[in-house]
Amino acid sequence: MGSFIFQFSGCLKHRSNYVKPVLPHLPANPSSMFTGAYYAITWKSCRLLTKQWKRFLLRLCLFVVVAVVLGSQLWQYRQVLGGQLHLPPPQASASLRGGSAQPLTGATENANLLQKPVQVLALRAAGASAGRAAQQAQQAQQEHELQEGTQRREQQQQQARAAQMLEKQRRLExxxxxxQQREQRESELKRKREPTKLHPKYRELxxxxxxxxxxxxxxQFVNIILVRSQLSSPHHRQLYEKYKDEILFMGISSMEDYPLVxxxxxxxxxxxxxYVGLFPGFLHMFRDTSVFPSHVKLLxxxxxxxxxxxxxxxxxxKYDFTFSGSDQDVNNDCVGWSSFAKNWTFAKEALEVMCGELGxxxxxxxxxxxxxxKACSIPKVCEGKIVQTTFLxxxxxxxxxxxxxxLFVPQVHDAxxxxxxxxxxxxxxxxxNYNLIGGWKYLNEKTGEFFHDMSDFRESLQRFKRNEGQYEPSKWVREHYGDAISGARLKDFVEENFPERIMLPPGTLRLFPSGA
Structure with a gap:
């Protein structure tokens, strides 16, 4: 094939000499007619062969060359991927880089030529492997961080659940x-079976x-006595000291500032x-309960x-207001114990405004x-506008x-x-009066108006006139006070705070202070 290609290429370059190398057995005498015709036909054939087969042969040659190169490369790739091709030792590589002075043989040259694409493939494979490794490492890092976040959330949830369980356990405890304490008290009460007996000296006391x-x-009387004022005589103090362990004594606010001085x-x-710490319990009227020591039970x-x-x-x-006083100081023009308790001096100042300025x-x-x-003196501007009565x-x-x-309530020291x-x-x-020591708890937006002193007395009267139609005193007081409500509160107070001292009679629903 190679010889034919060589001869054909010679024909192309030297067309005049083509017949001789192709047909050496023909006579070379051009004078012959036959010979001349033969040469002419042959020459024409050569030209036709050149035109028709030139491209085909060139393409065939190119195809063969490409096939050989690709086949060699594919074979090398197969050897590399299959692990059958061994790379040359470092010394050979050094010689390929020119690091050795020894001459390369033909086999070494062929090996080095084959080794170059192999090295490129190896580097590409290594790069791809490194990329995959980096991607896998990044993915593993993300999974690790996600797992850590999940673990942290689980730990926080576990801690929260543990705290809730601890709180629940503490609450349950x-x-x-x-x-247990309630059952113990109830068992103690049940052991008594019978209500606390009334002390023989109760009615006498x-x-x-x-x-x-x-x-x-x-x-029914119960074995409880309320002390409603100071023990004004040594005899009263002796009675209390004698029976305080046999009868439950409690204080009650009923007289001026008592138990305060x-x-x-x-x-x-x-x-x-x-007196603030004398009794184990006290029914009081103070805004500030710090006046009592901690051991006193308060209501x-x-x-x-x-x-x-x-x-x-x-x-x-018929009237704008009513004021409740007392007649025991009339002979002294209402100067005395009752007049001080009712704040009569302020009441007379207020009358100047109510009668004189407001009519x-x-x-x-x-x-x-x-x-x-005889009557207590009042401002002259009130003459004909005020009715004064005896004790009613x-x-x-x-x-x-x-x-x-x-109802006008100017007093301060009234329990x-x-x-x-x-x-x-x-x-x-x-x-x-806002300063009233007892009774302040009854006043709110549904029941009336406060004043502090003469500085805001007129303003309070004007406010009362504006809001007069909005008050609901009867509805409010019956929802919060009265025998049914207050009696049940007193009964619960005694049972909760003094179960070891008092066993109430069967059917007791309420307790009432009596004899006032």
């Missing part, structure tokens, strides 16, 4: 302890003024700490929380003596209250102004 009895809703100059004094309750009057039919308003009318109860002759019974007093637009809840029960709002 507290509830269990409280239940309650004849003394400071000692107030307690009854059940069934009218009253500022009233007409009242006896005692050490400041004598915000006053005598005025009980015995509300029955609802009354509305009557036309109000009112009733001053118990500001005349029992003979209805409850029915007559409440009739005046019902005919008034509000339990029962007239306040009585007026509210009759649907009459209050105009009350």
């Amino acid at each position: 507290d509830e269990h302890q409280q239940r 309650i004849r003394e003024y400071p000692f107030q009895p307690v009854r059940t809703n069934q009218g 009253p500022p009233n100059p007409y009242t006896g004094k005692w050490p400041a700490d004598e 915000l309750m006053s005598q005025s929380d009980f015995s509300l009057p029955y609802p009354a039919q509305r009557v036309p308003k 109000m009318t009112g009733v001053l109860v118990a500001t005349k003596d029992k003979q209805n002759v 019974d409850q029915r007559d007093f409440l009739n005046y209250v019902k005919q008034s637009r509000f 339990s102004p029962r007239v306040a809840t009585q007026a509210l029960a009759l649907d009459v709002p209050l105009l009350m």
Whole structure:
């Protein structure tokens, strides 16, 4: 094939000499006609062969060359991928790079020529492997971070669940302890079976003024005595000391600032700490309970929380206000113990504004003596506008209250102004001194208005006029006070705080201070 190609290429280059090498057996005499025709035909054939087969032969040669090269490369790739081709040792590589002075043989040259594409493939394979390794490492890192985040969240959730379980366990322990204590108290009560017996000296004790009895809703006395004022005589103190372990004595706010020392100059004094911690329990009226030591059981309750009057039919308003005083100081122009407790001096200043500036009318109860002759002096601007009465019974007093637009309560040192809840029960709002030591708990936006002193007294009156139609005193007081509500509170207070001392009679639903 190679010889033919060589001869043919010679024909192309030297067409005039083509016949001789191709047909050496023909006669070379050109004079012959046959010979000339033969040469002409042969020459034409050569030209035709050149034109038709030139491209084919060139393409065939190119195809053969490409096939040989590709076959060699594919064979090398197969050897590399199959692990059958061994790379030359480092020394041979060095010689390929020119690092050795020894001459290369033909086999070495062929090996180096084959080694170059192999090295390229190896580098590409190594690069691809490194890329895959890096990608796998990055993916592994992301999975690791995701796993760590999941673990952290699980740990936080476990910690939160552990904290919740601990809190729940603590709460259950507290509830269990409280239940045990309650069951222990109940078992102690059950062991007693019978209610606490009334002390033989009980009825004798309650004849003394400071000692107030307690009854059940069934009218039975219970072994409890309320001390409603200071023990003013040594005899009272001796009685208390003698029976305090056999009868449950509790204090109750009913007289001026008691158990605190009253500022009233007409009242006896005692050490400041004598009564605040004397009894194991106290029914008090203070805003600030820090006046009592921690061992005293406290209940915000006053005598005025009980015995509300029955609802009354509305009557036309005849007066603007009613004030409840006392007649025991009339002979001294209302200067004395009761007048100090009722804050009569301030009441007279307020009358100047109510009668003089605003033209109000009112009733001053118990500001005349029992003979209805002498009366406490009042400002001249109130003449013809104010009615002064003697000391009245409850029915007559409440009739005046019902005919008034509000009850005027100027006093400060009054522990339990029962007239306040009585007026509210009759649907009459209050105009009350904010500094009142007891009774402040009855006043809110539904029951009336506060004033502090003369500096805001006029403003309070104007505010009362604006809000007069919005008050609901009767509804509010009956929802929060009265025998049913306050009696149940007192009964619960005794049972919760003194179960070891008092076992109430069967059927007891409420307890009431009585004899006031």
